Amino acid sequence: MTAIAQQVADFVAASAPFDTLDVESLTDLLTSAELLYVTKENLDTLIGQSRRIYLIQSGQFSVSAGQENPRYVSEGDYFGFQRILDGSDYPMAVTVESPGLVYSFHEAPFKALLRYDSIATFFNGLRHDALQNQAITESKSMWLYKPLYDLTEKTPIGTDVNTPIQQAAQLMTDNRVSSLLITEAGQLVGIVTDRDLRSRVVAAGVDLTNPVSSVMTSSPANVASNLTLFDAMALMTEKNIHHLPILDKDSQEPVGMVTASDIVRHQRGSVLFIIGELSKASSLYELTRLAWQLPHYFSAHAKHAGDYDIAGKVLSQATDIMTRKLIGFFQQDHGKAGMMFSWLVYGSQAREDQTMGSDQDNALLLAESPTKAQADYFAAMADYVCKGLAKCGIKLCSGNIMASNPELRLSLEEAVEQARQWVNAPTKDAIMHFNIFLDARCAAGDVGLFKTLQHQRMPLLKQSLFLAALSRHANEVSVPLSMFQKFTYEKGGKLKDTIDLKVRAVALINNIVRIYALAGGISVPGTLARLSLLPENSELSTKDAANLRDIWIFLNRLRWRHQLQHNVADNSVSVSSLSSIERHQLKASFQAIERAQKAIIMNFSGGMA
């Protein structure tokens, strides 16, 4: 006879974290519960006298417990649990904004459920306003985002160029390494590997007292210590090498070595397969054929949250390689450029958070003003590369932010002058226009030239009036939450409950982090990299930075999953397609972004929005 109504079971069993309960625990919780129809008039007789945990099914309320500011709550939100967790009956003020249904669970059965990790973690997290980030710290892919200097603990094994071959080999044996860094006055000049000793020494019958410099590989490929292991692995795959020296980003001294066994150890070879394949392409036709496999490759290989975490990086690296390949193909036919140039990428490709829908944003930076012939050469190259990328599936930019646009083929001098103009007149329209250029990276050509540009404009972009203008701009778009903290949806979409996670969330974090990065003089474009490199004295606390990082990863997982599951290139994620806990996390994320937006106004614009 005694029964639980389906409508009750359906709602509560779908509400995180109770969705993790077995039927028996759920029944215990429900049979002692009450379902309340709460209005302004009956509120005082229904809520607040005893310790209960309340779960809202419909209606809108505001709650303040103890001294805290009122919190607006609605469907799916809990309140009252703090008093149970704290074992204290501090006053809780509730007001009804619109009447609705509220479940009231008793203290004892709720406390009994706290023995489950999933339940205890959820409510403790809710109390501390933290994103439920357990899943993110557990991600098997997070190490890929770690800067190399975090991974290089051992002192690098190396020797001077004049060391005899035999002594160098002895050093390798003693230290059980398969390669040796060769230095001259502290700077890296080459490397020697087991293979070199076999083919260039033993097989060639070279005198073992000769200096090691005679058999080393000179000017080897290398990677800066502030880049990530992922970057290193992508570079090794692209160049088909097994040893990659790591150089300190400032002193350029060697600090370590990444080897192929590092890749094997992390078993991420399959992720990089596509990069290796693209690198082998020898014609435009082959390159486009491989590039068109990318969506298929992602849907086949990216199944878990950890895969989504690096998908943006893989796609950006792939786009970089296509670019380098295309420039190479062009130069095979038209010869080398008459001067140094950098192929710059902006926006998502620069930040390495590309998704399937991202279009190309690029430009050319020239060492000096070109002659007519040089200008024609670069125009032809830009045209070839941009069209080639489009053939590879990287859409042409609708806003014409492409190297094929003559306005985006500036000389170094012009580019610095341009930055000065941005800083001098950061109007709303101007920021809309140049915001994307503030996330830049050199994907091909001469990195040094781009570094010179960055170095010259860094002091300009740090100016406080400029940062104040950017901060105000970063507050123009708000998170999609109503005053009652309900999700607000896009109008006119095919589905009724979609939110563009790129425009309304990810881009907001990118904007916020960019401002802290500019203020801190950080030149890398990636949002996660910027967060990890923020200086100790940054206005953004370590805790807030970690929280923004987790939120950013969470949001990117949601949009990648959306794109791959539905085979689409947009970021309009349907809220009803999310699990209950994801909806809670999403709301907490939006709330945290909103707080971070307010914080940059306080930090950089003197509180004036």
Add this chain to the structure above:
Amino acid sequence: MLQWLSDWLSGRGQASFDRFKGATLQDTTLMSIDLELTSLNANESEITSFGWVCGRNSSIALETSAYSIVKTNASLGQSPVIHGLIQDNIAKGEKIEDVLTEFIAQLPSKVLVIHNANLDLAVLDAVFRRLNLPAQEVYYIDTLQLALYELKKKHEVIPPNSASLGACLLRAGLPEVPQHNALEDAMAALLLCYAQLASLGLTQQSCLADLSHTKALGRKTLGVVKP
């Protein structure tokens, strides 16, 4: 219970009705019931399932939720399509006498809430008579009548289907019922009743008599009063 019953039989029914109408809402326990039937014709219809849930003061105690499938041999007609019951389930159900005994045990001191009381009470009356059960006087609030009262204030002609339980829930901003079932509908009707009382401006200190003008209050004797 028999003492309570004999109060009615000795002609003090009207006095009790007045007492019930005079009780404040906070002293009144409501019991929302719903029946699933084999037919809309009260005289030949049989009960296939019976659900109820109790509450007071705008609150539902979930532990009072009850649902019974009733054993019957009658043809199901069209209703299984609506109610999702199939012959097999019904054959395994409880005896109607047992279900009604539990129902009767709940009755003292409770006021029923029913959406469209006429039909359900007519069927109950017919079953009471058929089984020769002792007569029961019941008081009730009909949420359908409350809905019609509200609708008549707004419309000259009441739009078709606008007083169905589903339409009423929608207007009151309450969740729709997932699937029709006696317990689901009983619970929905009780929530609807709370919303309707609130929208009429009644508080816990109001009396049921404050609803008299809506024609939603009623009393009915189930079964034959024996001399």
